[in-house]
Amino acid sequence: METITVYDIAREANVSVATVSRVLNDTAPVRESTRQKIMAIIEKHKFQPNALARSLVNKKTGMIGVLFPDSSNMFFPEVFGGAELAAQKLGYTLFLCNTFSDYSRESEYLNLLCERQVDGLILMGGRINARHCPASLVQEVVDIQRKIPIVMINGTLPGYSFHRVKTDEYLGTKLIVQHLIDRGHRHIGFLGGSAATTTTVEKLQAYQRTLEANHLTYRKEWVHFGSFSKSCGQQLMETFLAMSNRPTAILCINDYVAIGAMKTALSRGIRIPEDIAIAGFDDTQLASAMNPELTTVSQQSEQLGRQAMLNLSKLIQKEKVKKVTVLAPNLMIRQST
Amino acid sequence: METITVYDIAREANVSVATVSRVLNDTAPVRESTRQKIMAIIEKHKFQPNALARSLVNKKTGMIGVLFPDSSNMFFPEVFGGAELAAQKLGYTLFLCNTFSDYSRESEYLNLLCERQVDGLILMGGRINARHCPASLVQEVVDIQRKIPIVMINGTLPGYSFHRVKTDEYLGTKLIVQHLIDRGHRHIGFLGGSAATTTTVEKLQAYQRTLEANHLTYRKEWVHFGSFSKSCGQQLMETFLAMSNRPTAILCINDYVAIGAMKTALSRGIRIPEDIAIAGFDDTQLASAMNPELTTVSQQSEQLGRQAMLNLSKLIQKEKVKKVTVLAPNLMIRQST
DNA sequence: TTGTAAGCGTTATCAG
DNA sequence: CTGATAACGCTTACAA
Numbered sequence: 001m002e003t004i005t006v007y008d009i010a011r012e013a014n015v016s017v018a019t020v021s022r023v024l025n026d027t028a029p030v031r032e033s034t035r036q037k038i039m040a041i042i043e044k045h046k047f048q049p050n051a052l053a054r055s056l057v058n059k060k061t062g063m064i065g066v067l068f069p070d071s072s073n074m075f076f077p078e079v080f081g082g083a084e085l086a087a088q089k090l091g092y093t094l095f096l097c098n099t100f101s102d103y104s105r106e107s108e109y110l111n112l113l114c115e116r117q118v119d120g121l122i123l124m125g126g127r128i129n130a131r132h133c134p135a136s137l138v139q140e141v142v143d144i145q146r147k148i149p150i151v152m153i154n155g156t157l158p159g160y161s162f163h164r165v166k167t168d169e170y171l172g173t174k175l176i177v178q179h180l181i182d183r184g185h186r187h188i189g190f191l192g193g194s195a196a197t198t199t200t201v202e203k204l205q206a207y208q209r210t211l212e213a214n215h216l217t218y219r220k221e222w223v224h225f226g227s228f229s230k231s232c233g234q235q236l237m238e239t240f241l242a243m244s245n246r247p248t249a250i251l252c253i254n255d256y257v258a259i260g261a262m263k264t265a266l267s268r269g270i271r272i273p274e275d276i277a278i279a280g281f282d283d284t285q286l287a288s289a290m291n292p293e294l295t296t297v298s299q300q301s302e303q304l305g306r307q308a309m310l311n312l313s314k315l316i317q318k319e320k321v322k323k324v325t326v327l328a329p330n331l332m333i334r335q336s337t
Numbered sequence: 338m339e340t341i342t343v344y345d346i347a348r349e350a351n352v353s354v355a356t357v358s359r360v361l362n363d364t365a366p367v368r369e370s371t372r373q374k375i376m377a378i379i380e381k382h383k384f385q386p387n388a389l390a391r392s393l394v395n396k397k398t399g400m401i402g403v404l405f406p407d408s409s410n411m412f413f414p415e416v417f418g419g420a421e422l423a424a425q426k427l428g429y430t431l432f433l434c435n436t437f438s439d440y441s442r443e444s445e446y447l448n449l450l451c452e453r454q455v456d457g458l459i460l461m462g463g464r465i466n467a468r469h470c471p472a473s474l475v476q477e478v479v480d481i482q483r484k485i486p487i488v489m490i491n492g493t494l495p496g497y498s499f500h501r502v503k504t505d506e507y508l509g510t511k512l513i514v515q516h517l518i519d520r521g522h523r524h525i526g527f528l529g530g531s532a533a534t535t536t537t538v539e540k541l542q543a544y545q546r547t548l549e550a551n552h553l554t555y556r557k558e559w560v561h562f563g564s565f566s567k568s569c570g571q572q573l574m575e576t577f578l579a580m581s582n583r584p585t586a587i588l589c590i591n592d593y594v595a596i597g598a599m600k601t602a603l604s605r606g607i608r609i610p611e612d613i614a615i616a617g618f619d620d621t622q623l624a625s626a627m628n629p630e631l632t633t634v635s636q637q638s639e640q641l642g643r644q645a646m647l648n649l650s651k652l653i654q655k656e657k658v659k660k661v662t663v664l665a666p667n668l669m670i671r672q673s674t
Numbered sequence: 675t676t677g678t679a680a681g682c683g684t685t686a687t688c689a690g
Numbered sequence: 691c692t693g694a695t696a697a698c699g700c701t702t703a704c705a706a
Contacts, residue, residue: 392698
């Protein structure tokens with residue numbers, strides 16, 4: 001398959017490559033008749049300019065690298081779905097990279113994306129949510145940022161200031177704990193999340209302080225960490241149920257954990273919300289699919305992605321952008337509480 | 338930010354760019370001492386070769402374009418999750434494009450990916466599932482295939498032979514209908530899916546024939562088309578419930594429709610599976626998250642993606658590959674039937 | 675309005 | 691083992 005180039009088009013049209021390039025990019029006036037002629041030849045051969053060559057000289061690729069930790073958690077597809085829509089309008093394409101929360105995979109992808117000359121980077125999960133991120137991993141990102149604009153979603157890195165977009169998870173947690181309290185609950189547990197993760201800590205603090213503000217005592221035995229998966233919720237719920245003095249309501253770190261918790265409870269014949277109330281976080285599509293429907297906090301996932309893309313785009317055009325954009329969380333009261 | 342190139346490295350090391358390139362690619366012997374020296378300088382400047390320039394001469398980018406119709410249907414993230422894992426091992430990166438099932442968006446992306454010189458293409462949804470695909474859209478793909486290897490997942494285009502990977506949806510449907518019959522159901526409905534889609538037709542046929550094979554009569558009024566969403570399931574279920582003579586079991590086109598159907602039924606106080614049995618298709622994570630858990634058919638989504646990537650890779654290396662790879666569906670019997 | 679030619683940052687061929 | 695130098699396919703001054 002001999003590839004066809006601007007030279008081929010130029011030759012056939014009896015013009016120079018410069019002229020072909022001009023009609024391709026509409027970058028300078030070209031006599032209408034020759035434009036027509038060139039266009040016809042392009043059509044005829046279905047000629048497509050090589051974007052690599054083009055980007056090489058333009059020094060921009062129109063590609064945005066997106067790092068996310070886990071495509072099996074619907075939250076992330078929702079976020080980059082929003083980002084993609086925005087990107088499309090702005091003329092960018094997303095380069096999605098699933099890091100599986102693995103630092104070394106993150107580094108590889110970061111490297112790959114830089115070599116591929118992406119115009120910008122959106123970072124989610126992994127190191128930017130680590131409570132104790134190794135300095136070398138921080139440095140890596142800092143170095144990249146000197147060449148490529150970066151926007152972080154729901155996370156950051158210590159010691160430097162980055163552009164970020166986030167939902168107010170602290171407020172979101174506060175809202176939902178208060179909701180449980182308003183529903184009459186005095187014994188509220190906290191389930192799931194890795195203690196090595198900043199979001200877990202942030203939510204935990206909000207949980208603690210909201211209890212205090214309501215003169216409720218914080219009980220260590222009602223707080224159990226783990227991971228962010230359904231199976232974590234299932235397991236940890238077992239331990240709750242085994243307790244003689246168990247909480248009447250449980251706040252889970254996210255929807256997946258909440259669903260796991262629900263499953264275990266339900267399988268024991270425990271009613272939700274009558275016997276125990278369960279709340280999630282993120283408002284993924286699972287929340288409204290469940291039965292009973294899950295009370296949760298919406299992070300406005302599409303908005304998050306959209307906003308990140310918008311800010312990144314401005315950053316690329318070297319416009320001023322607020323360092324931190326905070327979105328308001330939305331309490332979604334449904335049946336599980 | 339002046340970018341640093343092989344020339345800079347070469348100058349600082351007192352060698353030619355050729356030598357730098359050699360150590361970069363390990364493509365020819367280089368004296369150990371000079372290799373060391375060059376490596377050191379590369380490290381020092383954190384030099385990263387420009388992949389665009391590289392690809393321009395190599396004529397390969399290591400990128401695989403992936404078209405899929407809908408990131409909000411977990412089935413697709415599952416498929417490309419599997420593909421990504423395989424791609425990583427093979428040294429490829431995926432370029433994921435959400436087409437929202439929109440033909441023109443598909444065309445745009447197809448164009449984009451070609452210009453970006455992807456090494457191969459994986460196609461899902463959209464036109465390759467259309468019962469009546471406009472000839473021009475078929476031609477588009479045919480033209481591309483002459484330059485770029487393509488693998489289609491669960492679909493094809495009329496009039497040409499393409500490489501494809503699919504699960505046997507016919508068999509899958511047969512299995513689940515038979516399962517319902519074996520459970521004692523004689524009145525089985527069929528819910529959801531666009532009649533303009535090949536998979537819908539294929540499943541419908543399997544449904545019909547399996548009924549016949551069991552001497553059950555096919556009733557038009559028990560078949561309702563729509564879309565592939567939860568809300569479709571909710572709406573169509575309403576119409577079923579309004580019928581005086583309604584089926585005792587319902588096969589839904591996919592898990593989302595099934596969940597919608599379940600929700601409507603449950604909200605009416607109808608018990609599942611006692612009053613009505615409901616089955617889905619795809620075995621997305623939703624199926625096992627639900628309560629009651631949804632009986633469904635696994636398409637082995639990750640496998641699908643993995644296999645497509647594997648076949649595509651061989652195609653790219655110009656190795657022989659079976660035209661059609663068929664994966665076996667798995668009946669997942671759970672609580673909803 | 676159009677053409678010439680110099681890049682863009684690599685790799686690869688061919689001498690040395 | 692190493693160095694010139696010509697591609698790769700396109701854009702963009704600079705001239706004409």
